[in-house]
Amino acid sequence: xxxxxxxxxxxxxxxxxxxxxxxxxxxxxxxxxxxxxxxxxxxxxxxxxxxxxxxxxxxxxxxxxxxxxxxxxxxxxxxxxxxxxxxxxxxxxxxxxxxxxxxxxxxxxxxxxxxxxxxxxxxxxxxxxxxxxxxxx
Ligand code: CMP
Numbered sequence: 001x002x003x004x005x006x007x008x009x010x011x012x013x014x015x016x017x018x019x020x021x022x023x024x025x026x027x028x029x030x031x032x033x034x035x036x037x038x039x040x041x042x043x044x045x046x047x048x049x050x051x052x053x054x055x056x057x058x059x060x061x062x063x064x065x066x067x068x069x070x071x072x073x074x075x076x077x078x079x080x081x082x083x084x085x086x087x088x089x090x091x092x093x094x095x096x097x098x099x100x101x102x103x104x105x106x107x108x109x110x111x112x113x114x115x116x117x118x119x120x121x122x123x124x125x126x127x128x129x130x131x132x133x134x135x136x137x
Contacts, residue, residue, distance in 0.1 A: 002080040003033060003136075004117045005126035010068035011111035013037070018071050021114065024087050024101055025075055033136045034074040040066050048129055057110070064110050072130045081123055084116040 008021055022032070040048070045065040052058050075084055089100025093112055096103040106113035117123035127136070 001076055001078065002120055002123075003074050003076045003127060004080040004084045004120075004123045005115075005130065006073045006075050006084060006117075007115040008071040008073070009111070009113055009115060010064065010070055011107060012105055012113040013069050013071060015105065017105050017113075021101055021105065022073070025073070025084070028083060028087055030075040030077040030080055030083060030087075032073055033076040034131050035071065036130075036135075037069050037071045039069045042066050048126070060110055074127050074131060074136055081117055081120050085118070088114050088116050 006025070008018055012018065012021060022035075025032070042062055045062045046053075049058065049061055049065070052061060055061075077083060087101055089096030089102040091102075091112060092109045093102040093106035094109075096106070101114050102112050117126050
């Protein structure tokens with residue numbers, strides 16, 4: 001069993017499609033090991049996305065991720081990292097395959113509905129960023 005971190009971003013939370021997105025996960029054999037809703041500060045978002053610090057979109061990314069509440073989840077299942085990325089679709093919703101979360105719920109590369117860990121190693125770091133061990137069940 002593998003775990004991965006998912007963030008349902010401010011655009012999707014504002015659209016009130018949290019349940020619909022969570023259903024995609026559960027319907028595809030990903031189990032929710034942890035879930036919470038929170039509002040990131042600029043410091044949180046900058047730390048979480050530190051790997052993108054030098055990218056031209058970093059400032060807009062931090063601004064967007066702090067524009068409203070997010071829902072963070074730990075998803076668990078066989079090949080959870082790859083499975084979640086498959087369900088999400090391409091980063092740019094315009095390039096996302098039909099039936100993926102981003103194709104169905106996202107508007108733009110900034111407001112792209114969800115984030116998912118890109119490797120199991122990064123998943124461990126990202127999960128620890130948001131959740132204490134005792135919150136994972
Ligand atoms: P996410 O998977 O959360 O990881 C970083 C985010 O930066 C990405 O989704 C996009 O929402 C955002 N972003 C904005 N512009 C770009 C870009 N050109 N390439 C990659 N990510 C981008």
